[in-house]
Structure formats: C-alpha cells, structure tokens
Amino acid sequence: xxxxxxxxxxxxxxxxxxxxxxxxxxxxxxxxxxxxxxxxxxxxxxxxxxxxxxxxxxxxxxxxxxxxxxxxxxxxxxxxxxxxxxxxxxxxxxxxxxxxxxxxxxxxxxxxxxxxxxxxxxxxxxxxxxxxxxxxxxxxxxxxxxxxxxxxxxxxxxxxxxxxxxxxxxxxxxxxxxxxxxxxxxxxxxxxxxxxxxxxxxxxxxxxxxxxxxxxxxxxxxxxxxxxxxxxxxxxxxxxxxxxxxxxxxxxxxxxxxxxx
Amino acid sequence: xxxxxxxxxxxxxxxxxxxxxxxxxxxxxxxxxxxxxxxxxxxxxxxxxxxxxxxxxxxxxxxxxxxxxxxxxxxxxxxxxxxxxxxxxxxxxxxxxxxxxxxxxxxxxxxxxxxxxxxxxxxxxxxxxxxxxxxxxxxxxxxxxxxxxxxxxxxxxxxxxxxxxxxxxxxxxxxxxxxxxxxxxxxxxxxxxxxxxxxxxxxxxxxxxxxxxxxxxxxxxxxxxxxxxxxxxxxxxxxxxxxxxxxxxxxxxxxxxxxxxxxxxxxxxxxxxxxxxxxxxxxxxxxxxxxxxxxxxxxxxxxxxxxxxxxxxxxxxxxxxxxxxxxxxxxxxxxxxxxxxxxxxxxxxxxxxxx
Amino acid sequence: xxxxxxxxxxxxxxxxxxxxxxxxxxxxxxxxxxxxxxxxxxxxxxxxxxxxxxxxxxxxxxxxxxxxxxxxxxxxxxxxxxxxxxxxxxxxxxxxxxxxxxxxxxxxxxxxxxxxxxxxxxxxxxxxxxxxxxxxxxxxxxxxxxxxxxxxxxxxxxxxxxxxxxxxxxxxxxxxxxxxxxxxxxxxxxxxxxxxxxxxxxxxxxxxxxxxxxxxxxxxxxxxxxxxxxxxxxxxxxxxxxxxxxxxxxxxxxxxxxxxxxxxxxxxxxxxxxxxxxxxxxxxxxxxxx
Numbered sequence: 001x002x003x004x005x006x007x008x009x010x011x012x013x014x015x016x017x018x019x020x021x022x023x024x025x026x027x028x029x030x031x032x033x034x035x036x037x038x039x040x041x042x043x044x045x046x047x048x049x050x051x052x053x054x055x056x057x058x059x060x061x062x063x064x065x066x067x068x069x070x071x072x073x074x075x076x077x078x079x080x081x082x083x084x085x086x087x088x089x090x091x092x093x094x095x096x097x098x099x100x101x102x103x104x105x106x107x108x109x110x111x112x113x114x115x116x117x118x119x120x121x122x123x124x125x126x127x128x129x130x131x132x133x134x135x136x137x138x139x140x141x142x143x144x145x146x147x148x149x150x151x152x153x154x155x156x157x158x159x160x161x162x163x164x165x166x167x168x169x170x171x172x173x174x175x176x177x178x179x180x181x182x183x184x185x186x187x188x189x190x191x192x193x194x195x196x197x198x199x200x201x202x203x204x205x206x207x208x209x210x211x212x213x214x215x216x217x218x219x220x221x222x223x224x225x226x227x228x229x230x231x232x233x234x235x236x237x238x239x240x241x242x243x244x245x246x247x248x249x250x251x252x253x254x255x256x257x258x259x260x261x
Numbered sequence: 262x263x264x265x266x267x268x269x270x271x272x273x274x275x276x277x278x279x280x281x282x283x284x285x286x287x288x289x290x291x292x293x294x295x296x297x298x299x300x301x302x303x304x305x306x307x308x309x310x311x312x313x314x315x316x317x318x319x320x321x322x323x324x325x326x327x328x329x330x331x332x333x334x335x336x337x338x339x340x341x342x343x344x345x346x347x348x349x350x351x352x353x354x355x356x357x358x359x360x361x362x363x364x365x366x367x368x369x370x371x372x373x374x375x376x377x378x379x380x381x382x383x384x385x386x387x388x389x390x391x392x393x394x395x396x397x398x399x400x401x402x403x404x405x406x407x408x409x410x411x412x413x414x415x416x417x418x419x420x421x422x423x424x425x426x427x428x429x430x431x432x433x434x435x436x437x438x439x440x441x442x443x444x445x446x447x448x449x450x451x452x453x454x455x456x457x458x459x460x461x462x463x464x465x466x467x468x469x470x471x472x473x474x475x476x477x478x479x480x481x482x483x484x485x486x487x488x489x490x491x492x493x494x495x496x497x498x499x500x501x502x503x504x505x506x507x508x509x510x511x512x513x514x515x516x517x518x519x520x521x522x523x524x525x526x527x528x529x530x531x532x533x534x535x536x537x538x539x540x541x542x543x544x545x546x547x548x549x550x551x552x553x554x555x556x557x558x559x560x561x562x563x564x565x566x567x568x569x570x571x572x573x574x575x576x577x578x579x580x581x582x583x584x585x586x587x588x589x590x591x592x593x594x595x596x597x598x599x600x601x602x603x604x605x606x607x608x609x610x611x612x613x614x615x616x
Numbered sequence: 617x618x619x620x621x622x623x624x625x626x627x628x629x630x631x632x633x634x635x636x637x638x639x640x641x642x643x644x645x646x647x648x649x650x651x652x653x654x655x656x657x658x659x660x661x662x663x664x665x666x667x668x669x670x671x672x673x674x675x676x677x678x679x680x681x682x683x684x685x686x687x688x689x690x691x692x693x694x695x696x697x698x699x700x701x702x703x704x705x706x707x708x709x710x711x712x713x714x715x716x717x718x719x720x721x722x723x724x725x726x727x728x729x730x731x732x733x734x735x736x737x738x739x740x741x742x743x744x745x746x747x748x749x750x751x752x753x754x755x756x757x758x759x760x761x762x763x764x765x766x767x768x769x770x771x772x773x774x775x776x777x778x779x780x781x782x783x784x785x786x787x788x789x790x791x792x793x794x795x796x797x798x799x800x801x802x803x804x805x806x807x808x809x810x811x812x813x814x815x816x817x818x819x820x821x822x823x824x825x826x827x828x829x830x831x832x833x834x835x836x837x838x839x840x841x842x843x844x845x846x847x848x849x850x851x852x853x854x855x856x857x858x859x860x861x862x863x864x865x866x867x868x869x870x871x872x873x874x875x876x877x878x879x880x881x882x883x884x885x886x887x888x889x890x891x892x893x894x895x896x897x898x899x900x901x902x903x904x905x906x
Contacts, residue, residue: 006710009701016698016779017726019748020734023741071640078633086634093641098834099887100649101841103858104880107865108648111655111877134644141645196728202844207865214844217732221848225745228736235733236725243725313807335806342807348800352822352901361818362808406804413809 021236028229040230049216057205057213060129061198064136065191068144071137073187076148077179081157094145097138106135106204128208135204140197144190151186188249192242200235264327266291266449267312267417272321274307274473281307282473285321292447294440296460299470300496305453308470309419312451314338325416341410341448342419346426347402349394355405356381356390362413380408383442400431407439411446418443418450424459436463457497461485469493485542491614494540501541502614503581507531515539518579522556525609538614543573545610546585548596554605562600576604649884655877668878676855677870681882684840684857687771691778692835696828698779699786707794720791723784730781735848738777743768769850777845782835789834793827826898833894837887857883 031039044050079086097105113121113131121127157179164174180187202214217235221228265288274282282304289295297305310316312323314335322331330338341362349358357364359380360373368376381387384404394402403423410418420439424432440463443450454460460467461481469477469484469492477489488494495502505522508514510531513524517539531537547554560578572595576583583604587595596602659665672678706715742748742760746768752758760766767773797820805815843858852863857879864876 003710006705006708010705010711010715013698013702013783016776016783017722020737020741020780023747024737026747027740071637075634075637078630082630082633090634090637093645096641096645096649099837099891100645101837101843101858101883101887103841103843103861103865104652104883105645105648107861107876107880108651109644110865112648112651134640137640138644193728200731200733200844202731202847203862207862214732217736218844218848221732221736222851228732229740232733232736232740236729236737239725239729243721243728246724247721313803315803315806335803336809336811338807339809340807342804344800344804346798346800348798348804350801350804350819350823352819361805361810365805365808365810365814365818409804409808 024229024232024236028226028233031226040226041234043224044220044227044230044234049219053211053213053216056211057199057201060133060136060212061195063133064140064198065194067133068137068140068190068194069187072141072144072148072190073180073183074175076145076152077157077175080149080152081161090145094141096141098142102135102139102203103207105138106207109135110207122208128210132204132208132210132212135208136194136198136201139201139204140190140194143193143197147186147190147193148183151183151189155182157182185249189246192246192249196239196242199238265289266293266326267451268322268324269308269312270322270324272308272311272318272323274304274311274316275319280473282311282318285473285475287468287475287478289449289451291449294443294450294452294463294465296464296467297451297453297470298455298457298460298467298497300455303470304473305455305468305470306421309421309451309453312417313340313342313419338417339413339415340417340419341413341415343403343406343410343421343423345422347394347399347406349402349406349409351394353393354390355386355392355394355397358394358405359408359412361409366413376412380412383445384408384438398431399427400435403427403435404438407442411442411448416449418448420450420452422453422455424454425456432459439463461497467497469497471496488540488612491538494612494614499543499584501543501546501581501583501585503539503541503578503583503611505537505539507533507535507537509533510535517556518558518581520556520558522608522611524611524613526613528613540612540614541583541606541610543585546583546604546606548574548585548587548602548604550605553607553609556608557603557605559601559603562596562598562602564598565595567595576602578604652877652880652884655874656881658877659874660872665874668872668874669881671872671875672878672882677860677879680855680857680860681886683771683855685886687774687778687856688836688839691775691782691839692832694775695779695782695786695835696832699783700790700828702783703787703790703794707791716791719787723787726784727781727788730842731844732848734777734780735845738768738773738780739849742766742773742776769854771856774846774849774854774856777849778839778842782839785835785838786831789831790824790827793824797823822901825901829894829897829901833890836890840883840887840890 028040029036029038031037031043075090079090109131110122113119113127115123121131160178160182161174164178169178200214200217201212202218205212206215206218217228217231220231267287267289269285269287269289272282272285273280285304285308287295297308299305307316311318314330314333314337318331322329324330325338350361353361356377360377363373363376377390378387381390384407386401386404386408389397389401389405394405397405403426406423423439424436427435436459452460452463461484464481466478466480467484468475471490471492477484477493479487479489484493485497488497494500503517505515505517507528508516508521510528510533513527515522515524515528515537528537550557558578560576560583562574562576563582564575566573566575567589570589571586572589573584573586574596576585585604589595656668657664657666659667672681702719705711706719738746740746744761749760752760768777801819801823802815805819810818841858843862846854846856846859847862850859852859860870861876861879861883864870864879870876870879
C-alpha cells in the first residue's frame, strides 16, 4: 500500500517533466509534414544570428566564470581563514540575488550607470558588456559562493596555509598552487552552473540591449513555429551537459584525506 | 508461575542468503534482567529488533505473557525501548518526550503531567522538564530516553547498547542507575551489549551470542567460571590458553610444558598423547604458593603493566604465554621483564576447552 | 578556528582580503537596490514624496501585483507539495535506492532549465497546437481549452509551467532534510505506540518545517521575479508585476519614471516580506535547535 502510494506519487510527479520534454522533442522533429526530420535544427544552425548570439553568450559566460572565480574564491578563503565573524554577512549578501528579482537589479543598473551618471558604463558597447558580466556574476553569486565554500570546508585550509607559509610561499603562490587546486572541483561545479545560468539568460541581456542568446530565443519564439522547440532541445542538452560535467568532475576528483574531528 | 513471561521460540532470521540469527530459544521470567552479549555482527541487535517488532523473524515465534505477538506491529506490542544514540525527538522538550507514549494513545493531560513528573523524579532530572534535548549532556539524554521508554508502563523494556555512546565515568554510574530503576519497577528487561563487564555487572542472566546462535545462557558467575564453549571462554573475561599433552584421559593426567598436572576431571574424548588446550583466568594465577595451588610452573617475565591497584604481568612458560594480576604493594616493587619466577595455580581452575 | 571579534579588527589590513568582494557587492547589488528604494520616495523635483507609492494604487498595477502573488504562491505551494511527495517517495525506503541518484541529477538539470526554452517546451506540449492538445482533439475529440478552460497563456498555464523548475528545486533542497530524519526517531515513535500518521504529525513534520518554509519562500521569490518564461508564453501584454516593470524599463509605459521605481520597490518589499516571514517563523520553530 505504502509502496503503491510512493510509486503513484512519483510517476504522477514525473509527468510534469516527461510530457514537456517529450512534447518539445516531438515538435522539434515535426517541421516536415507527415514525417520526422531534423529540418528545424538545420534551420536553426544555418541562421547566422544563432551562431553570433550563441558565441556572444558563450564568451560572456566564460568571462563571468573567470571573474566570478577571482571574486569568490579569495573571499571565501579569506573569510574562512581570517574573518569567520564575517561569514553571516557575506552569506547574506551572496543570497541577496535569490531574493531580489533580476529585473529589479538590472533596473537599478540602468538608473545608476547610464550615460549621464558618474560611472557611464552603458555609454559604450564594451562598458555595457562589462556591466552585463557584473550582473551575471551577481546572479550566479549564490551558487558560486556556496559551491566554493562547501569545497573549502572539506579541506583544512588553515593547516594547508600555515604549511605553505612555513615553506616560504607568498600569498600568490599559496592561492594559485595550494588553495585553488584543492577546491578545483568545487570551483568547476560553480563554473558549470554559472555557464548554464548565463547561456540562456534573457532579462539582463534584453534590458541592456546586448545581442545575447536569450533575446535571440525570444525573437525566434515570437516569429517561428518549429525552431523554438529545436532551440529548447538544444538548451536542454546544454544544461544536461553542464550538470553532467559537474557530476563527472566530482567523481573523478581525488577525495581529500580523512581528517580528525 | 512456571509460565515464562517472554518466550522466544526457535527464531531464525535471514537476510537473503545470510542467516544472522538461528535456532534461538529463550525463556525469560517476569522481572528478570537479561543481557545479550556478543561481538558486533553476532545477531544480538537483530534478535532484539525481532522482539521489538522492527524485524519479522524468518521462522519461530515471540510470545509475551502467554500471547503470540510475532505478527504484531511495534506500536501494538506495548514494549519500551532505549536506543544507542538516544533518539530523543529534538523538537520536543524533555517533558514532551517523556509524555509522548501516553499522548499518542490519548491519555488525559492531567494523567500525562503526573506521570511525567513521576518519571522526572525517578531519573533525578526534576528541573529539566522544559529543556530541549540539545541542552542536555549525553548521560542526561539517555536517562530521559529511559524515562520515555518506561513512562507508558510497558510490559517489556529493551535496551540497545544504551551506554556505548557515553563517557566511561557516566557509563558506570548510569548502568547502576538503570539497574536500580529496573529493580524498583520490576520490569522485565533485555539489554544488548558488547561489553562483558556491563553484562556481568547488571544481569540476572547472560545470553552469550556468537554467529547468530546463543552459545550459552546462564548467570554471570556461571558463564564466567564455567564457559560452555571456547568462544564464551575467550569472549567473557581475559583468558590464558595453555597447550597440554594428555597422559591418561581417564584420570585427567596431563603435561603442561613438561610439568605433570593432575586435572580435577577426566579428559573426555581424548586419548593418550593428544594435544589439548586448557584455559586459565588471570586471577587464578599467583606468584606465591598458597594452599591448593599445587601446580608450579617456572617462567620468564616478558612485560609488566602497572594499572594502579592491580599490576598485570605477562610471562613466558616454555612457549605458553601467561598473563596474570597481582595487587599493588607499595612495600614490594613489581618484578621487571627478564626476571625468572615461578607461578602457582590450582588444577581445579583449569578449564578444558573444546578443540 | 578562533572567533575574530572586537573593534581592533575593524581597521586592520585583514579587510583588504575581502575588500574586492564588498566593493562588488556594494556597487552591483546593494547600491542598485538602494537606488530603487530612494527613487521610489523621490519626486520629479528631487524631494521626498509618497506620490510614487500612492501612484501604485491603480487597477492595472494592483492587479499586476495580485496576479504575480497568486501565481507565485500557487506555483510555490504546488511545487513544494509535489516535490516533497516525490522526494519522500524516493528517499523514505518505499522505492528502490537506484532511483535516488538519477532523480537528484535530473532535478539539478530541470531546476536550471527555465526561461524561454521552458516556455517553448510547454507551448509545444499543451499550447494551442501542442502535442497533447492535438492528441486530445484528434483521438478523443476533446478541446482542451473548451472542455477544461485551460489556457497555457493564462495564469494557470504560468503556474503549471513554473512547476517544471519549482518541483525539482524543492526536491534538491528537501532531500538532504529528509535524509536528516533519523531512523531511530521513527522507530522510537513506533515502539511508543504512535501510528505512522502520528509520527509524521508530531515528529517528522515539525522537524522538517523550517526547511519546508525556507524552500517555500525561495520558490515564491523564484516565481515572483521570473520574467523570461512569462514573456515567452504570453508576451508583454500579460499583466504581472515583473512584465509590467519590464515594459516600463523598455518604454516608460507607466508615464512616470518614479512609478517604475515604486513598482520595483514593491517587488523587493513582497519578496523581502516572504523571506522575513520565513525567518520569523523559523526563529519560532527552531527553539529546539542549536
């Protein structure tokens, strides 16, 4: 009876996922009347705008990842090592993007950093790109920080740092050669998550008027019939890939040695 | 009166191909305190969980107070249980924890309150009723767990290694407390432990378990002094095992390291020239010759461990290693390794072990 | 690690280690939020005013907030309920263990599959020409919209679509909490005479409550700020708060920049209130925690 209820709940719940995934796949293959074909995919891939916007978003994602790592890893490390009292404050800040909607944040950006402000980032394309990257970093902050902080918790950074210092290493060396390799897996998890978030992001890119993949999706969605489904399948595959890579990396990673409590 | 209060009849439990309990029979009288003693994996906890109803036996019956409870769910058995890791409900106060068993069966609030107060007094935590479990020490938590288990006046109390998570000092005082409460309430109790000292100090009878079977059931004195199997002899207390050669099975004449010894009993199932194993408790060996200690064996001291009131000495007697205790004597310093000495013991203390 | 404390620290060079982070957070998280709060109370002349807040009290804006709150509330509630049921089914021993790991991996993917592609997937499935819609019509002669009143481009459609990421998010967060329920608690309750329902009501549910409430607040905020999915489903004419703000930023549809600030401020207040409510309730229920 209990087993039956469990299976029922599980299978009914699964329909929420299975049906749309099945629907979009079926639809994406139905462009040619009466038979399945990859026409919708061919049409998408042949579109130069697809390639341009997708490349733009990939590049943005990579920059966001690098900036995010440089921002989050030293901070998480420093807070754990030297200023544990600050942890609640830093945690609160990193959780803010989950509470304040992205659209509100970008609205603030537009008002603060427009052409007539003290920091006219939106005045040039490059400036806007940088602002967009900052925005993406903010959106990914909760995930990135959490991943890195969890990674740091599993190693004894205080001892590692002292050991490195006793061997004469400077801060740059400690950071690049000791800390980063040890939280590599955690950082990669955060990176893939960031990638998945940035690649399809719509609100920030649309409101900052940048030619990203998200606004392109919206354009296709409003004007084409079958291509949106093909794009949905592609997006889902990318998300899978990112999550799959996180799992693979986590499995391949050397386990930290057991530590006394 | 001869009817046992709890009767475990031919119980067997298998998980897939592995059998963890087999051929288990035990009758427990009302008010008795029984220990299941054995190493981890011997099936003692599984047997306890079968009595509690968390596991169904593959064969056999559990009878409580004349009624077969084998098919009943745990919540229909009216049994109290204390778990190894306290298992107090963290979201309830001490008082709410203790009152839980009465609340779920719908007793009136006044009755619950009275019983909780009575229980708090019993475990001497009268002032702690409003606290939450995390505010208590391990020993206090386990006392609350005990009070929670006995508050609904269960027919049977099951204790699953309740002391193993505690500090050594707390462990000793709590075991006395548990035994005192058990005596006061006269509640039939099964206590699972891997600690032979705990089992011996608390129990009316001990069930020594090995590989899913009950090797021996008996009072602590009996189990310790007359172990039924080699496993029991080795697991309960420290034991010296000596190699001996049989000279005359009928009279019990043997030779230990070349020294002739006359055993108190004949050696069964052996013929002249057979090698057998004899066991000897450390406390039966002495370096001084006293009345009755007719066997004298020369040996060389190999190690001396000063334990405070007792000194444990290890020695080598012609290939047999021996371990024995002497009391600390401030006037006479202990021997040092390398010293030659002679140990004495009575042939009556030698136990013949099964091959 | 020792607890750092006291005033001496406040001016120490240690702060250089965290300065970049705080600078970033200040410029790109705190200051934007602050700008909106200030903007919401500033008139066209630059002086303090309540006009913008009062100006929110129009039928359109009131309705937009109300629809947003309803969509967020129901998608969060359903997401919590369904996600909880699935996580409980997979973790509480009623289903084989091998279900668990794929479920968590899939949840990780699905909770990140949001925005426009998600809308496309639902349009392809239960939109006017979607797979299920067509199937029901051709095989059974059922008109999904006519027979059930269901319209993907309505608030109900929005709630159903949001479930695709709300449910897996719930599964991801609640599974560790369910794992934290110790077997001994259930057994202790059982042997003390409690039924399964009593165990859930008196022990398991109270222990899980903080996690449940926290997730609910998170799911609520998650749905409340979602723009892309709604935008792709219904376009700019769907009257919910984030889309109204989107249109306002793009083209000043409200006719007053101050009103845009007030609208955004209102959104912060609502998600902030949801979280404050959560924190308050958690403080009440967590008396028993360290």
